[in-house]
Amino acid sequence: MSKVNTAVEDNIFIRYLVIIVGMIIACIGINGFIRPAHLLSGGVPGISTAINYLTGINIGILTFLINIPIFILGFIYLEKSFCVFSLINMILYSILLGLTQNIGDIIPVKDILLQSVFGGILAGIGSGLVFRTKSSLGGTDIIAAILKIKKNIQVKDTTLGINILIVLVSGMLFGIELALYTLIEMFLSASSMNLVKDAMNSQKSVMVISRESESIAKDIMTIVHRGVTFLEAEGAYTKEKKRIIYCIVSSNEIPKIKEIALNYDKKSFISVNDVTEVKGRGFKEKYL
Numbered sequence: 001m002s003k004v005n006t007a008v009e010d011n012i013f014i015r016y017l018v019i020i021v022g023m024i025i026a027c028i029g030i031n032g033f034i035r036p037a038h039l040l041s042g043g044v045p046g047i048s049t050a051i052n053y054l055t056g057i058n059i060g061i062l063t064f065l066i067n068i069p070i071f072i073l074g075f076i077y078l079e080k081s082f083c084v085f086s087l088i089n090m091i092l093y094s095i096l097l098g099l100t101q102n103i104g105d106i107i108p109v110k111d112i113l114l115q116s117v118f119g120g121i122l123a124g125i126g127s128g129l130v131f132r133t134k135s136s137l138g139g140t141d142i143i144a145a146i147l148k149i150k151k152n153i154q155v156k157d158t159t160l161g162i163n164i165l166i167v168l169v170s171g172m173l174f175g176i177e178l179a180l181y182t183l184i185e186m187f188l189s190a191s192s193m194n195l196v197k198d199a200m201n202s203q204k205s206v207m208v209i210s211r212e213s214e215s216i217a218k219d220i221m222t223i224v225h226r227g228v229t230f231l232e233a234e235g236a237y238t239k240e241k242k243r244i245i246y247c248i249v250s251s252n253e254i255p256k257i258k259e260i261a262l263n264y265d266k267k268s269f270i271s272v273n274d275v276t277e278v279k280g281r282g283f284k285e286k287y288l
Contacts, residue, residue, distance in 0.1 A: 060098025
C-alpha cells in the first residue's frame with residue numbers, strides 16, 4: 001500500500017491541499033491554454049466552454065448549473081462520501097474556473113498546437129490529482145465513476161468516449177481543424193489523468209518457472225512478504241512436470257523477485273505482466 005495515498009486519504013488538510021492544487025492546475029490548463037485557442041476541454045467544463053463561446057455567460061456559473069442533475073445520479077449510485085467530497089470540489093472548481101476565466105491574457109502562448117498539448121496535459125494532471133484523493137471534480141467524472149463501479153468500464157475510456165462527442169460539437173461550431181486540435185488535447189488529458197491517478201499504485205503479476213520453485217517461493221514469502229501460489233504445469237516438449245510460481249507484487253518489488261529467482265537458478269524463466277486491478281490482502285484497492 002502506498003504511504004502517500006494513505007496520508008492523502010487520512011489527513012483532511014493534506015487531502016484538500018492536493019485537491020486545490022489539482023484544481024488550480026486544471027484551471028490553468030483550461031483557461032490559460034484551451035479557451036484562448038478556442039478549443040473545448042473535457043467533460044462539463046468543455047460543454048460550459050462551448051456555451052460560453054456562444055452566450056458569454058461565465059464559465060463557472062455554467063459548470064455549476066450543468067452539474068446539478070449529474071450529482072443527483074451520483075448520490076443514487078455512488079458512495080455518499082465520494083459524492084459529498086465531489087460536490088464540495090465541484091463548487092470550489094466552479095468558483096476557480098470563474099475567477100481564472102481571463103488568465104489566458106497573461107500567458108504569452110499563441111501557438112494552437114502548444115496550447116492543445118499543454119492545455120490537455122495540465123487539465124489531465126489536475127483531474128488525476130483530485131482522483132487520487134478518492135473524489136472528483138464532479139461533472140462527467142461522476143458519470144465515469146458510476147460506469148466504473150457498475151460496469152467496470154475504465155475511467156479513461158468513459159472520459160475519452162464523452163470527449164469524442166464534445167469533439168463532434170466542436171467540429172460543428174468551429175470547424176474541423178479546431179476539432180482535430182481538440183481531439184489531441186483530449187487524448188493527452190485522458191492519458192495524463194490516468195497516469196497521475198494510478199501513479200505509485202501499480203501492480204504486476206509475476207510467473208517464475210524454475211527447478212528451485214520451493215526455495216524461491218519461500219524467499220518471496222519471507223523476504224518480500226507476498227503470497228505465492230503454485231500452478232502445476234507440464235513441458236509440452238520434454239513432458240517434464242513443473243511448478244510455476246505465481247504472485248502479485250507492486251512494481252517496485254519486481255527487482256527483488258528477479259534477484260531471488262536468479263540467485264537460486266540462473267536459468268529461471270520469469271514473466272512479468274501489468275495488472276489492471278487487484279482486490280485482496282496487502283493491496284490498496286483502487287476506488288476508480
